[in-house]
Amino acid sequence: MEVKNKIQGGIILTLIAGGVFFVAWAGVLAATAGPDQAIVNDLNKQIEEQQAKVEALTAKISEYSDNVKKNQKEAATLKSQIMLLDNQVGKTNLEISLKEEQAKELQLQIEQLGLQIGQTENQIAKEKEQLADILRLIGRYEDRDYINILLTNDNFSDFFDQLKYSTNLQNEMQRTLNRVKETGEKLTTQKSGLEKQKEDLSAVLNKLDDTKAVLVSQKQNKSQLITATNQSEKKFQNLITSLKKEQAAANAQAAALDKQLRAELAKKGSGEKFNSLENAILSWPTTSHRLTSTFHDPDYPFIATLGQHSGLDIGIGVGTPVKSAEAGYVAKVGLGTKWYGNYIMIIHGGNITTLYGHLSSVSVKQDQYVTKGQQIGLSGNTGFSSGPHLHFEVRSNGIPVNPLNYLP
Numbered sequence: 001m002e003v004k005n006k007i008q009g010g011i012i013l014t015l016i017a018g019g020v021f022f023v024a025w026a027g028v029l030a031a032t033a034g035p036d037q038a039i040v041n042d043l044n045k046q047i048e049e050q051q052a053k054v055e056a057l058t059a060k061i062s063e064y065s066d067n068v069k070k071n072q073k074e075a076a077t078l079k080s081q082i083m084l085l086d087n088q089v090g091k092t093n094l095e096i097s098l099k100e101e102q103a104k105e106l107q108l109q110i111e112q113l114g115l116q117i118g119q120t121e122n123q124i125a126k127e128k129e130q131l132a133d134i135l136r137l138i139g140r141y142e143d144r145d146y147i148n149i150l151l152t153n154d155n156f157s158d159f160f161d162q163l164k165y166s167t168n169l170q171n172e173m174q175r176t177l178n179r180v181k182e183t184g185e186k187l188t189t190q191k192s193g194l195e196k197q198k199e200d201l202s203a204v205l206n207k208l209d210d211t212k213a214v215l216v217s218q219k220q221n222k223s224q225l226i227t228a229t230n231q232s233e234k235k236f237q238n239l240i241t242s243l244k245k246e247q248a249a250a251n252a253q254a255a256a257l258d259k260q261l262r263a264e265l266a267k268k269g270s271g272e273k274f275n276s277l278e279n280a281i282l283s284w285p286t287t288s289h290r291l292t293s294t295f296h297d298p299d300y301p302f303i304a305t306l307g308q309h310s311g312l313d314i315g316i317g318v319g320t321p322v323k324s325a326e327a328g329y330v331a332k333v334g335l336g337t338k339w340y341g342n343y344i345m346i347i348h349g350g351n352i353t354t355l356y357g358h359l360s361s362v363s364v365k366q367d368q369y370v371t372k373g374q375q376i377g378l379s380g381n382t383g384f385s386s387g388p389h390l391h392f393e394v395r396s397n398g399i400p401v402n403p404l405n406y407l408p
Contacts, residue, residue: 341383
């Protein structure tokens with residue numbers, strides 16, 4: 001009987017010692033061995049190559065940006081305007097390439113992180129298996145109470161050796177539990193990082209589509225300019241002079257009409273519907289939010305000739321429904337103008353006015369009320385427009401302001 005117990009004790013001690021050694025090195029082995037390491041190294045190399053491409057493209061874009069700024073400061077001639085447009089097209093082409101390379105880099109990083117997540121999940125599974133082995137050993141060992149252990153050992157030395165190994169085993173179990181917890185927390189962090197990388201990739205791809213729309217607009221600007229001037233400097237200067245006059249007149253008329261109508265409507269008192277309108281809270285006039293030019297856009301190609309851009313250009317095709325950004329009163333419907341083409345001007349509560357330009361058709365009349373989200377016309381390419389889009393302005397007390405400060 002004593003011999004049998006000693007043999008069992010020896011087997012348990014051997015299993016314990018082996019288990020402790022294996023558990024202690026499991027994390028190291030999981031991190032350094034396995035066929036996935038070659039894949040990780042290859043991904044790291046590809047990511048570094050993508051980063052180098054991104055840096056090179058960023059440097060080239062900076063050169064084009066400097067050229068654009070230089071062109072904008074030069075005298076307003078047809079030659080300088082075409083050079084400006086060429087530089088903008090070149091810059092935008094590079095920006096498209098940049099976003100494509102950034103997308104590739106993000107996809108590689110997502111693949112890399114996915115691999116790391118798989119390794120971490122395997123590590124957790126292994127550590128849980130090791131923990132189960134330890135628990136089984138403890139269960140087998142604790143089936144024998146300490147009185148029996150004492151009676152089956154020849155001396156106190158053997159007895160205390162077994163107690164020591166029991167303590168070591170339980171300590172190792174606690175360390176394994178801690179490792180499982182830490183690895184689980186690492187896995188949670190990695191998964192959050194993966195979701196962030198996916199969001200970043202989605203944002204880059206959306207911007208890529210926006211940049212492609214800008215490129216189309218820039219090419220149309222050049223084509224329109226060449227067609228309108230027939231590459232004649234004299235015709236170019238006449239065109240700019242005419243457009244400046246039209247622009248100034250349209251701006252002055254809008255500001256004066258805004259002030260005049262508000263004063264007239266206010267005199268009518270509470271019985272007038274306009275006077276019950278609350279402060280305007282604007283919504284987008286189109287389902288698309290893709291911008292080809294922003295308010296006071298530094299890349300607006302006609303800053304040197306026509307001044308700052310007074311609104312947002314939303315890139316949409318001809319015939320896209322345009323909706324009123326807020327309930328209001330139709331102050332003006334302009335048809336066939338040189339600057340805005342067909343346009344609608346609506347005044348709202350809180351001294352806010354919106355203007356919708358380059359429409360192909362209008363479906364409201366002057367001196368009528370519209371509700372928020374009501375269709376008021378269809379987008380187009382009328383007036384001084386290089387291609388299909390909606391020119392959307394927001395005015396505060398008659399002065400153009402940045403629409404993005406008023407849109408959700």
